[in-house]
Amino acid sequence: MPSVADVAAHNSRSSCWVIVSGKAYDVTEFLDEHPGGARSILRFAGRDATAEYEPLHPPGTIESLPKDKHLGPVDDLTLEPEPTATTSEIQTSTSPLIMTTSAPVILPLSACMSLEDLAQVAAIKLSPRAAAYYHSGAETRYSRDRNRRDWSRIGLRPRVLINVGPTPRMRTNVMGFDSSLPIFISPAAHARFGHPDGELCLARTAARMDIAQCVSTYASMTAPDIAAEFFNDPHKRGGAMFFQLYIPRVKKDAEKLIAVAKKAGYQALVVTVDAPVIGKRDDDDQFQALAAAADGGDSENKGKEDTEETLPPLPSQEPGTLRAAHNATFEWSDLPWIRHCWGPEHPILLKGIQTAEDALLATQQIGPDGKRLVDGIYLSNHGGHQLDYAPTSVQTLLDIRRRAPQVFDQLPVYVDGGVLRGTDVIKALCLGARAVGLGRGFLYALSAYGTAGALRAVQILSDEIQTTLRLLGVADVAQLDERYLDLSEFGIERAKL
Template sequence: MSAEAQQQFQTLHEIVKAARIRLNANIWDYLVGATETETTMQRNRAALDSIAFRPRVLRDVSVVDCTADFLGRRRIRLPVALAPVGSLDSFEPGGAATAGRAAADFGVPIIVSSVTQPGLEASAAAAAGGPKVFQLYTRGDDAFIDDHVRRAVDAGYDAFAITVDTAHYSRRERDIAKRFVKHWRARNVGMNFQAALSWKDIARFRDKHPDVTLVLKGIGCGEDAEIAVQHGVQVVYVSNHGGRQLDHGRGSLAVLPEVVQAVGGKARVWMDGGISRGTDLVKAVVLGAELVGIGRLYCYGLAAAGEAGVRRVLELLEDEVQTCLGLLGATGYAKVDRSQLLPAAPVVAPHVHSAFPLLAEPERGY
């Protein structure tokens, strides 16, 4: 990280502000928007804000370990992954390659979307040496899926994710109101394959590719988590697509304990949904998430300053996590007891940026 970027961005909200200045209105609304009333997105924040900490003191926290396990294969610097985001090249020309370099350099995984540039192989090459997962939207038959699995394995991805909460395109009204159509949605090719995806396809995948670590992204209830485990899925990924698919859904953190209980330790649990601060990350890990995805947050960094911006987001997040754990009286995530998380009433109305209150204070110049 350059000294210039460190000096320019000393808080996360400064990165959000810089991204807003750099992006045009259409791309900004694509980034921050969600489906219809945007209720699910707001509930992501509400779920995170509805938990308060119960700290312990007079414990030796002179050394705090923020690292985590990734699929039992390596240690990563934070239990964080750059979540799959379509059209990353809308925020910075290098897209997933730029983000992947930042992730690999910092020491966390990137989950590369099948609808972002520069594509499967080039994105993997950019993150060479770093942990990475490929995520697929199903736009073809069995041969289409198998081809992507083969290519992902050959490119060195550690796991293969199938998104399962996009059977129909959602109505993102910020985009519709401006008549703005992203290029991959304009083509609308093969969407019927996603709509027809079923548990039979998951069973076929497991039979065809027994050595590939399979992630199902978009699980929203305990029942489906249990079925996933029965199908041999190794990673159950709790997500509501950042509030961008089903409107009036629950916040991801509210879903997480139900899924963890249903899985019963028979699969790993990942989650995303509104994660914007180190405190958010700690709450999710303590409640059972082994890995936490960030989406909008790293896209702000990508838009604000490219590779340096993404890395700066991760550095600031790490600093916040270390501070949070230390002030809880814990030297690591496992040292935080569930009794240290209590229900609480949020103090601000949930919003995509409610984790950054200084953005709402124009008199401060933000």
């Protein structure tokens, strides 16, 4: 049984031990394989990392290390948690995506009338670490912020004196499965930052409200546990489960992830194609650097001074591919292999399409059996997390409509990015989208009130979608098209009557 002093002696890149849940582990050989980079582990070299580890990782993650790296319980470990940096100690440039008038008290759930209200509650409850991650965007955050702005640039054109019946029809087909609303829960990592149940809150919501949940490779609960929560929920009334796949650094390891998803019962595979490397996310990186400084510096750089004599690597000579958490060589020719691993029974979608050219290429991917390899495309700029100044889903929808309109006839199109209102959903459907994903909106909802908050988010969206349909004079979401939009702010004028 190692002691606290034994663990503390192994506090460098050459020998790195950490404590998680009272047990010591040798993670030296894993440092460069960690998706978050070596630095995020080296901050806790020789120390207890439990408080940082638990919200970020599914149960059993560190236990999967080879047995010889399990060093056993720490015999004199105090039960007192190690102090972590407080809000006052860590200041970042992060500003919330949603900033409304500050409230002296937290809104009760019954008083939350919009997803912005739920986000306001979440902003009060979230830890600084969680806020930095949830609110971050690439570099200047222009893409993140424009996601929201572009929906507001589209106007609506209501028709009047039309009887839409007692209830407009809102049901649609999402990735091959019937859904009560034309929305789904977008994949997003680290939901346990916001609530101890993390993605389980969203699984219950999908099951109870008859919508789909797309689960991230980097979910903070295991993919089988999330699926089991969905399929076994006693209040289940429908819904579907999709698995979002990042291709790991070792490409062949994707086969293991796909096999786990198939065994757990996931019904569609959503392959992310816009993340060969991780985008430069200043807010998140800055938080981690400041947290390391508050801890006394990370082990990777201990003893180094920030002077001009400290030479960084020459450009393009950094060890390994810069920001490479995933496989940087994944390409179109790999799609037959993905289809073979997933099988022909359930759909495959490509997430991260951002141009008309790539949307058209997706329709042209044909397998050896003469069938399409791709069953749908998912327009997304990754919530503004990846490439700053990347197009929004609104821009990409308009790009496809102008230059490759045949795409809409050949594959269903899904979108996400900046969607917080039912009117945003309606606008996307009018532009040709089949359904709309929400990521941050559901993260804020569960961070505010757990499962109850996520359920409330669906209720709010349903209310807004139904109200908008009635006021537009539309009886069925299938009837929506560009006639109901004013696109003049994008330079698109309507033909004369």
